[in-house]
Amino acid sequence: MADLKARLQSDLAAAIKARETTRMAALRMALAAITTEEVAGDEARELSDAEVEKVLTREVKKRREAAEAFAGAGRTESAQAERDEGAVLTGYLPEQLDDDELARLVTEAVAEVTEQLGAAPGQRQMGQVMKAANARIAGRAEGGRVAAVVRSHLQN
Template identity: 85%
Template sequence: MAELKARLQADLSAAIKARETTRMAALRMALAALTTEEVAGDVARELSDDEVQKVLAREVKKRKEAAEAFAGAGRAERAQAEQDEAAVLTDYLPEQLTDDELGTLVTEAVAEVTDQLGAAPGQRQMGQVMKAANAKIAGRAEGGRVAAAVRAKLRG
C-alpha cells in the first residue's frame, strides 16, 4: 500500500476518535476518491504515492471551486466548510513553489526546449515547454500558475 494512503487512513482513524468532523469528512472523501481511482479501468490496482498526490490535488481543486461557488451564491458557511476541507487535504501535498522558484524552473524548461529545437521557442512550442516544465515541477504548483508563467516567459 502507498505510504501516503496508509497515512491518510491512520489520520482518519485518529480524527474519528478525536471527533474532528471537518478533518474526518475531508479524509473520508479523499479516501473514497482514491478507491474510485484504484478501481477505475479494467483492472483494480494500487496507486503510487505520486498518483495519490495527483488525486489529492484534484480533490483540493474541487473544494476550492466549490467554496467559490458557495460564496458566490451567498452561502458563506458552506463556503468556509469547503475551504477548511481543502486546507486539511493541502497538508498531505508537497510544499507549493514560490513564484521565484516557479520562474526559475520555467526558465530551465525553456532552455531545454531551446537546446532541442536549436532556436528560442515561441508560443507555438508552449506544449513542449509545458511538458518540460511539468516534469520539473512535479505537482508542486497548479497547472494554471505554470501555464501563466510559461506564457509570460515565451512572450518576454
C-alpha cells in the same frame, strides 16, 4: 500500500476517535476518490504516492471551486466548510513552489526546449515547454500558475 494512503487512513481513524468532523469528512472523501481511481480502468491497482498526490491535488481544487461557488451564492457557512476541508487535504501535499523558484524551473524548461529545437520556442511550442516544466515541477505548483509563467516567458 502507498505510504501516503496509509497515513490518510490512520489519520482518518484518529479523526473519528477525536470526533473531528471537518477532518473526518475531508479524509473520507479523499480516500473515496483514491479508491475510485484505483478501480478505474481495466483492472484494479495500487496507486503510488505520486498518484495519490495527484488525486489529492484534484480534490483540493474541487474544494476551492466549490467554496467560490458557495461564496458567490451567499452561502458563507458552506463556503467556509469547503475551505476548511481543502486546508486539511493541502496538509498532505508537498509544499507549493514560490514565484521565484517556479520562474527558475520554467526558465530551465525553456532552455531545454530551445536546445532541442535549435531555436527559441514561441507560443506554438507552449505544449513542449509545459511538458518539460511539469516534469521539473512535479505537482508542486498549480497548472494554471505554471501555464501563466510559461506564457509570459514565451512572449518575452
